[in-house]
Amino acid sequence: MSFDQQTTKSAKLNKRLLLVLPMLLAFALGLFLYHGIGKDPNAMPSSLIGSQLPQFTGETLQAPVTSVTQADFLGQAALINVWATWCPTCRAEHAFLNHLRAEQGVRIFGVNYHDQRPAAQQWLQELGNPYVFSVFDPKGALGIELGVVGAPETYLIDAQGRIVDKLIGELNERTWPALQKQYLALMADDN
Amino acid sequence: MIAKRVLLGIVLMLTLTLLVPFNTYAAIENYKFPQAEMAPRFNDLTNVLRCPKCQNQSLADSDSIIAKDLRAQVQNLLIQGQTNEQIIQYMVQRYGDFILYDPAFNKSTLVLWLAPVGMLFIGLWVLWYFGRKTQIQATMLTPEEQAQLNRLLAQDERQGTDHD
Numbered sequence: 001m002s003f004d005q006q007t008t009k010s011a012k013l014n015k016r017l018l019l020v021l022p023m024l025l026a027f028a029l030g031l032f033l034y035h036g037i038g039k040d041p042n043a044m045p046s047s048l049i050g051s052q053l054p055q056f057t058g059e060t061l062q063a064p065v066t067s068v069t070q071a072d073f074l075g076q077a078a079l080i081n082v083w084a085t086w087c088p089t090c091r092a093e094h095a096f097l098n099h100l101r102a103e104q105g106v107r108i109f110g111v112n113y114h115d116q117r118p119a120a121q122q123w124l125q126e127l128g129n130p131y132v133f134s135v136f137d138p139k140g141a142l143g144i145e146l147g148v149v150g151a152p153e154t155y156l157i158d159a160q161g162r163i164v165d166k167l168i169g170e171l172n173e174r175t176w177p178a179l180q181k182q183y184l185a186l187m188a189d190d191n
Numbered sequence: 192m193i194a195k196r197v198l199l200g201i202v203l204m205l206t207l208t209l210l211v212p213f214n215t216y217a218a219i220e221n222y223k224f225p226q227a228e229m230a231p232r233f234n235d236l237t238n239v240l241r242c243p244k245c246q247n248q249s250l251a252d253s254d255s256i257i258a259k260d261l262r263a264q265v266q267n268l269l270i271q272g273q274t275n276e277q278i279i280q281y282m283v284q285r286y287g288d289f290i291l292y293d294p295a296f297n298k299s300t301l302v303l304w305l306a307p308v309g310m311l312f313i314g315l316w317v318l319w320y321f322g323r324k325t326q327i328q329a330t331m332l333t334p335e336e337q338a339q340l341n342r343l344l345a346q347d348e349r350q351g352t353d354h355d
Contacts, residue, residue, distance in 0.1 A: 047287035114256055140343040147285040149243045149257055
């Protein structure tokens with residue numbers, strides 16, 4: 001091979017590389033950014049998923065006010081729903097919670113987060129009460145233990161009190177199926 | 192003329208009202224500590240911890256409910272005598288690495304930490320690759336070109352031109 005041929009060949013290779021390299025880089029960047037589309041930038045992965053419910057002692061929202069602990073959540077796969085009367089999204093999802101309880105027999109516990117007792121009690125009277133009971137958490141102490149960021153949030157736990165998954169935001173027809181799949185699997189395991 | 196003066200007076204008075212500071216009801220929280228050394232530690236911790244609700248603010252900056260709760264919790268833990276590391280560990284356990292402004296080096300942050308170094312290497316490689324090729328190209332002459340160059344050099348020498 002002469003020098004001449006070699007030179008033109010490497011020049012051609014250079015040109016091709018100059019063309020292909022930016023394309024490859026742009027493609028890689030595109031893939032990376034595409035991966036991020038539709039992700040909620042506020043959604044934080046919970047570090048408690050897979051671990052046991054934290055230990056706590058609290059009291060119920062409604063009369064008779066009794067002391068409750070994490071042990072009261074156990075026995076069957078269930079949802080723990082963090083709600084408050086000041087939270088508009090909680091109002092939006094409330095009918096769906098009622099539906100889950102009534103139509104699908106899902107056990108739901110409430111955590112009444114940073115709220116006032118009379119207002120919260122009245123809310124349940126007006127909108128219906130889908131909860132087995134709600135823990136009254138006016139200072140957000142249980143919230144911190146659960147890694148709650150805001151309301152509404154919904155946790156899926158198994159019969160032994162392990163946190164299986166968590167949903168930040170509204171529980172509705174669109175967001176329920178992902179949790180439902182796991183919920184049904186847990187229920188099937190127990191039977 | 193009196194009307195003009197009255198008008199001027201009114202305008203002046205209205206302008207002066209702008210100087211009266213509007214009452215702002217920003218809540219200023221006062222955290223008290225039994226030991227003086229805890230206050231600066233509290234400030235440090237609430238500045239390195241990120242508010243989980245409003246992720247562009249630190250715990251110290253944010254006015255959200257959760258940030259207030261976590262500030263109070265940092266205060267509690269300090270008073271209980273926990274070290275800074277223990278308090279950060281407590282927060283990470285509940286809120287994950289996201290609560291740290293300075294994320295730990297682990298599997299999920301691998302890309303974040305290594306990407307800049309990777310970019311640097313890609314850049315260096317590109318520089319090296321194209322730099323090398325141009326050098327080779329410059330030194331390679333076709334036989335005809337080489338002959339021509341020799342002729343020119345010989346001619347130059349004969350003419351005795353001094354280029355130095």
